[in-house]
Amino acid sequence: MRIVIAEDNTLLREGIVLLATTAGHEVVGIAASGPEILPALLKHQPDIAVIDVRLPPGFRDEGLRAAIEARAQLPGLPVLVLSQYVEQAYATELLAGGARGIGYLLKDRIGRVEEFLDALDRVAAGGTALDPEVVTQLMSRGDPLDALTAREREVLALMAQGHDNATIARLLVVTERAVTKHVGNIFRKLDLPPSDSGHRRVLAVLAYLQPN
Amino acid sequence: MVYPATPRPADKPATLQARGIMRAAITRSLRATRILATGMGSAVPALLGLPVLLLVAAMCLLIVGLPTLPEALRVQRVLTRSERNRAAAALGHLIPAPYRPVRGGWRERLVIMLRDPSTWRDLIWQTVHGCLGLLFGFFAIALWPALVIEVTMPVWWWLFPRGTVSAFVPITTWTQALTLPFGQSALAVAALLWLVPLFARFQLSLAENLLGPDRAELTERVEQLTETRTEALEAHGAELRRIERDLHDGVQAHLVAIAVRLGLAERAFTGEPDTALRLLQDARGGIEDTLGQLRGVIRGIYPPILSDRGLGGAVHALAGGQRVAVAVHMPADLPRAPAAVEAAAYFVVAESLTNVSKHSSADHVDLTIARDGTTLRIMVRDNGDGGADPAAGSGLVGIQRRVAALDGRTSIASPAGAGTTIEVELPCGS
Numbered sequence: 001m002r003i004v005i006a007e008d009n010t011l012l013r014e015g016i017v018l019l020a021t022t023a024g025h026e027v028v029g030i031a032a033s034g035p036e037i038l039p040a041l042l043k044h045q046p047d048i049a050v051i052d053v054r055l056p057p058g059f060r061d062e063g064l065r066a067a068i069e070a071r072a073q074l075p076g077l078p079v080l081v082l083s084q085y086v087e088q089a090y091a092t093e094l095l096a097g098g099a100r101g102i103g104y105l106l107k108d109r110i111g112r113v114e115e116f117l118d119a120l121d122r123v124a125a126g127g128t129a130l131d132p133e134v135v136t137q138l139m140s141r142g143d144p145l146d147a148l149t150a151r152e153r154e155v156l157a158l159m160a161q162g163h164d165n166a167t168i169a170r171l172l173v174v175t176e177r178a179v180t181k182h183v184g185n186i187f188r189k190l191d192l193p194p195s196d197s198g199h200r201r202v203l204a205v206l207a208y209l210q211p212n
Numbered sequence: 213m214v215y216p217a218t219p220r221p222a223d224k225p226a227t228l229q230a231r232g233i234m235r236a237a238i239t240r241s242l243r244a245t246r247i248l249a250t251g252m253g254s255a256v257p258a259l260l261g262l263p264v265l266l267l268v269a270a271m272c273l274l275i276v277g278l279p280t281l282p283e284a285l286r287v288q289r290v291l292t293r294s295e296r297n298r299a300a301a302a303l304g305h306l307i308p309a310p311y312r313p314v315r316g317g318w319r320e321r322l323v324i325m326l327r328d329p330s331t332w333r334d335l336i337w338q339t340v341h342g343c344l345g346l347l348f349g350f351f352a353i354a355l356w357p358a359l360v361i362e363v364t365m366p367v368w369w370w371l372f373p374r375g376t377v378s379a380f381v382p383i384t385t386w387t388q389a390l391t392l393p394f395g396q397s398a399l400a401v402a403a404l405l406w407l408v409p410l411f412a413r414f415q416l417s418l419a420e421n422l423l424g425p426d427r428a429e430l431t432e433r434v435e436q437l438t439e440t441r442t443e444a445l446e447a448h449g450a451e452l453r454r455i456e457r458d459l460h461d462g463v464q465a466h467l468v469a470i471a472v473r474l475g476l477a478e479r480a481f482t483g484e485p486d487t488a489l490r491l492l493q494d495a496r497g498g499i500e501d502t503l504g505q506l507r508g509v510i511r512g513i514y515p516p517i518l519s520d521r522g523l524g525g526a527v528h529a530l531a532g533g534q535r536v537a538v539a540v541h542m543p544a545d546l547p548r549a550p551a552a553v554e555a556a557a558y559f560v561v562a563e564s565l566t567n568v569s570k571h572s573s574a575d576h577v578d579l580t581i582a583r584d585g586t587t588l589r590i591m592v593r594d595n596g597d598g599g600a601d602p603a604a605g606s607g608l609v610g611i612q613r614r615v616a617a618l619d620g621r622t623s624i625a626s627p628a629g630a631g632t633t634i635e636v637e638l639p640c641g642s
Contacts, residue, residue, distance in 0.1 A: 053520075054520070059519075060519065060520040060521070061520045061521065084507070084516070085507050085510070085511070085516050087516075087517050087529055088529070088532065088533050089517070089525075089528065089529035089532055089533070090529075092532065106503075108500055108503045108504070111496055111499060111500060112496070112500075137533060140533075
């Protein structure tokens with residue numbers, strides 16, 4: 001697929017380009033600062049944009065703002081946001097426009113090549129990829145979650161990260177049937193409307209976990 | 213052993229030396245006269261202002277005058293400011309205005325002004341200077357022509373035999389005309405050389421001591437600042453040591469361990485590919501751990517969201533991640549404060565909220581942040597159990613220390629069963 005990358009650090013940018021091209025993707029555009037992002041996206045119309053949160057000129061959250069702006073101007077554009085640190089508030093802002101085709105990951109995750117490429121594919125296909133640390137932050141708050149068993153909490157966390165039942169089963173080394181059972185229990189205990197394993201389920205889980 | 217005699221200034225001709233002393237004395241008197249003459253400029257409004265202030269004070273007894281009092285005091289401060297400037301120019305060093313910052317409606321301003329000891333010291337100055345300033349000025353100015361007249365008295369008497377008066381004594385004979393003015397001139401010279409400079413010094417020190425900052429208050433303030441500065445330096449030192457330790461024991465040690473695994477993987481690469489793979493995976497896991505630790509260290513130095521979003525955004529993010537409901541009251545256009553102040557404010561809010569969720573069993577928190585002139589005010593109020601005690605080893609001591617290091621103030625009210633309120637004031641420089 002065709003990718004636009006917004007990253008000012010040359011080392012990291014080359015790393016991502018190397019990864020993407022090795023996996024058979026094509027990097028069609030590069031933006032090295034916040035204001036360059038939107039024109040590059042409009043020009044290249046990529047399948048996915050990979051955007052660093054902190055970019056020149058201000059080195060604040062230019063990338064995040066550009067990502068939100070890009071989603072408003074190009075509805076449905078899959079965006080994978082990378083950051084040196086994760087902030088639950090940023091995740092909330094990103095997800096405010098819908099969780100379809102949204103990814104928010106720590107830069108550290110690039111090191112796990114397979115998982116990173118999987119997240120890239122998932123987001124490009126309209127799925128969700130939330131960093132485990134964001135999900136941990138989201139799950140640290142609610143008392144209702146105390147009603148879940150440890151395994152159910154693990155399943156909930158993986159669902160919130162954007163994984164489907166098959167992946168969850170593989171990651172937890174259990175059968176897919178067991179995962180389906182856990183999911184059913186979670187939805188019942190949290191009083192969530194039952195939904196299939198698509199985006200609607202991720203949305204329901206994230207909506208539940210969002211603060212206030 | 214014989215030392216060669218060193219030449220001394222006294223070796224100069226005595227007449228030259230005497231002339232120098234004379235010239236210095238005359239310059240001093242002229243300068244003092246000028247000071248006392250310009251002093252009349254402030255003495256007149258000071259004198260005229262006294263009955264006005266008295267009138268306003270009388271009206272205050274009938275309540276109706278109260279709103280005019282801050283205005284009257286404001287006018288008084290205009291006068292004292294010009295006097296402070298005049299005295300500062302004559303003294304050659306600055307006299308800082310000692311007033312507490314005045315703000316708010318007239319009621320608030322009135323209370324602040326009346327509680328400010330500087331207001332009362334201004335009043336003392338106005339009374340003394342109003343009564344003496346004009347007298348000093350006239351006295352100093354009149355002495356110079358009087359001296360000239362006295363010295364030339366025989367001529368005047370010769371020109372106008374009738375009606376010539378030497379310092380209130382009518383002159384009737386040549387003897388008187390030749391002797392009396394001697395004594396009078398001597399008196400005038402003595403007054404010019406000694407009394408006039410003395411009066412000028414008195415007037416200047418009156419302005420300096422009553423219109424400038426109170427010495428005792430200043431001393432106290434310096435002691436307090438010295439103490440908080442020491443604490444700040446100690447805190448800063450401890451902080452640096454902690455960062456050093458975190459980087460050294462954590463990040464550096466991790467990197468060494470990773471390098472060892474990579475080296476072993478290199479050796480195992482051809483012979484034992486399975487072992488090499490396991491080592492490589494270990495190394496990557498180690499790198500991930502190290503990155504996590506590094507993020508923790510960075511967060512401890514300066515929370516990244518503060519530099520991204522400023523205090524407002526950072527606090528909203530903090531509030532959003534809490535188990536309890538936090539209502540944030542903060543102006544959208546909160547001006548940015550120095551980094552150290554924002555970091556301290558963030559720390560205060562984070563610690564307070566941690567305390568609330570750990571100890572208070574509250575279900576609602578009001579968080580108020582406002583900038584008031586050069587002061588950042590933070591208030592965290594919960595509806596929990598109360599009874600928090602800084603001595604009991606909670607995060608409260610940390611808050612107090614961090615705030616004190618920036619010369620701020622902390623007040624904690626936590627009556628048992630009635631919630632806890634933490635109020636913090638942090639000065640923001642300008």
